[in-house]
Amino acid sequence: MTIAITTPTPELAAEADARFEGISDPVEQALAVLTWAGETFGDSFAITSSMADGLLAHLASRAVPGVNVVFLDTGYHFAETIGTRDWITGVLPITLHNVQPLLTVAEQDAEHGPKLFERDPDLCCSMRKVQPLAQALAGFTAWGSGVRRDESATRTGTRVVDWDAKRGMVKVNPLAAWTQDDVDRYVAEHQVPVNPLSEIGYASIGCAPCTRPVAPGEDPRAGRWAGKNKVECGLHT
Numbered sequence: 001m002t003i004a005i006t007t008p009t010p011e012l013a014a015e016a017d018a019r020f021e022g023i024s025d026p027v028e029q030a031l032a033v034l035t036w037a038g039e040t041f042g043d044s045f046a047i048t049s050s051m052a053d054g055l056l057a058h059l060a061s062r063a064v065p066g067v068n069v070v071f072l073d074t075g076y077h078f079a080e081t082i083g084t085r086d087w088i089t090g091v092l093p094i095t096l097h098n099v100q101p102l103l104t105v106a107e108q109d110a111e112h113g114p115k116l117f118e119r120d121p122d123l124c125c126s127m128r129k130v131q132p133l134a135q136a137l138a139g140f141t142a143w144g145s146g147v148r149r150d151e152s153a154t155r156t157g158t159r160v161v162d163w164d165a166k167r168g169m170v171k172v173n174p175l176a177a178w179t180q181d182d183v184d185r186y187v188a189e190h191q192v193p194v195n196p197l198s199e200i201g202y203a204s205i206g207c208a209p210c211t212r213p214v215a216p217g218e219d220p221r222a223g224r225w226a227g228k229n230k231v232e233c234g235l236h237t
Contacts, residue, residue, distance in 0.1 A: 041142040
């Protein structure tokens, strides 16, 4: 990969979004967006992965071999999620960036009290996810996520290429237009690693204390922060 020379701007993001939004085939669209990001930003491009599956990492490694993959190792993950991270890293040509918060769970408990995720989930997410991601992305010019429009009402307006004003970066969402059927078809065709929790009802996988399985027909993200007035961790808002 080459050293990035392109300056990220809102205009660049808008032009690219208009260009790629018209591609109707979901796989073709995702690969085109990822290839553009790799060619435009070089080593200054990274994707993030929650390790619910290896879909985005698989696509990105096809378009940009050796692509930077940022994983937020919050200290609260399911063992299955850590295993999926290691599995994906072992089988795909990616460069993993395992990012940890400033405080360990024990240090956070000592400073803020135990089970902060129950008392103030926004603060917990900020310290264990939002702040570490900001620090990790500081060395990059553009980043990508696996956000899809069909995941929740808060994500229906997701653009394929967007301007992340909070971070001053271009953000690509190669899976924005994908449906669950598109995901299932690609995973099956390419034998993409999937977190085993998905087989027992976990439609959206986050930190263990704040994630539960969902019932058939329930919103895929209903299992995140169930019982609380919270639907996003803050990474994509």
